[in-house]
Amino acid sequence: MTPKIGQGWKTNADELEGLCNFTQDRSFLKELMQAKMHNKTRLVKWLGTHQQIQIDPKSVFDVQAKRLHEYKR
Incomplete structure (x- = not known):
């Protein structure tokens, strides 16, 4: 993508x-x-390798990231 739209997307x-x-x-x-x-x-x-989870790479992946508050750590 970078060659097409530049580095800014990162x-x-x-x-x-x-x-x-x-x-x-x-x-x-x-x-x-x-x-x-x-x-x-x-x-x-x-x-x-790290989680012993087997997933088909053709599956739809839904990844969410959220900051954890300190009290939840």
Whole structure:
């Protein structure tokens, strides 16, 4: 994505709107999906090794991050 929309998306999610310009670019979409699958496969391998969890990398992943307050730690 960075070659297409620049580095800004890493710190400013609004920059991801630049991807809208590439919704019809089949080669870009193919490359994006390959990168997504590669990273999902890496996560699945890590989870298998460190958490003994087996997940199909073709599954839909829903990841949420939230700051934990100190009293919950």
